[in-house]
Amino acid sequence: MKVNWQGVFPALCTQFHSDQSLNVPGTLKHLDAMLDAGVHGVVMMGSVGENTTLDLAEKKELLKAAVEQVGKRVPVLTGVAEYTTAGACRWASEAAKLGADGLMVLPPMVYKSDDRETIAHFRTVAGASDLPIMVYNNPPAYKVDITPAMFVELADEPKFACIKESSDNPRRITDIINLTKDRYVIFAGVDDLVVECMILGAVGWVSGLVNAFPAENRLLWDLAQAGKWKEALDVYRWYTPLLHLDTHVKLVQYIKLAAAECGYGTELCRSPRLPLVGAEREHVLKLIRTAIATRPGKK
Incomplete structure (x- = not known):
């Protein structure tokens, strides 16, 4: 099954009201900002989108709204991150009915499946809809x-159809x-390894920090795609202290704080995630504000 997936796909943040209820208009506003910046696709309700904190009704409401908002301008994928194979199949089937263009499927949550169980999970989910699948491999998380x-x-x-390779090991690409030739479309899934992955053959990037810096994400991607490696490395070196935030257990809080500092949505996450405080918050804010003050093209 051939797909036209390539380029920068935000793992879009999901917005919440102050009482932690789902904020669909706020999420769509953020989605519009990403589209205006020229992203090539979007992943709704991935890890950064706090997939596992949403119930089925909320997922359906948000995906339906996002599909309508995008209007086929770019591919819309949804994360499939469930505790059971049956639950993953149920959401895959619903996503197809709601007009998603593809699924980003994770292994079963919480339970550490062995190879046989993992393969059975993915094969069973594939049978639940006709949608193409991005297989998300992230063993560190x-x-x-x-x-x-x-x-x-x-x-x-x-x-x-596609692999989101987030093993922290670019040699995997x-x-x-070598083993499968051009069988799979390969995406980078770790923000601070994206250039390395592109050099080795990744044709797309599911990114977290694009939620805060969409123009710079697109700039880095375009420079690398054009083979302008000196200019791309200059942007990458500026960006890397921020991109490291994508590899931390609190990546959702960090990325949402960065997005809020850049004027995109709020930093509010659903519990058990809590707002950053103290020295940790000051450290992350310093990284973000330094990057804003020194971003490429700033006079």
Whole structure:
């Protein structure tokens, strides 16, 4: 199953009201800002979108609104991050009915599945809809590793169109390509490894910090795509202290704080995530404000 997925896809933040209820208009406003900046696609309700804090009714409401707002201008994917395979199938089926263009599927949440269980989970979810799938491999965060050999085994299912490679090990991209040739579209999934991944063959980037710095994300991507490596590295070195925030357990709080500082939404997360305080907050704010003051093109 061929897909036209490439370029920068925000893992869009989900906005909440002060009472932690879902803020659909606020989320759509943020989505519009990303589209205006020229992103190439969007992932609703990924990890940064706090997928696991939303109930099914909220997911349906938000995805329906996002699909309508985008209006086929770019591909709209939704995260599939559920505790059970049955729950993942249920959401995959609902997402297809709501007009999603694809699914970003994670392994089962909480339970650390072995290779056989992981493959069975993904195959079963693939059977729940006709949508193409981005397989999200993030063993540092989710403790399940989808190895290059497992992608060889999964290659006979045409719905597995794309891999979001977030293993913190860019050499995996070369291993996957050597084993599967051009079978999969490969996306970078770790913000502070994106240039390395692009050099090795990634054609897309699911990004967190794009929520705060969409223009700079697009600039970095465009420079690298054009082979302007000196200019791209200058932007990358400016950006990297911020991109490191994407690799921390509190990446959602960090990214939302950065987005709020840049005028996009609020930093409010759903519990158990709490607002940053004390020295940690001051450290992150210093990184963000230094980047804003020194962003590319600033006079």
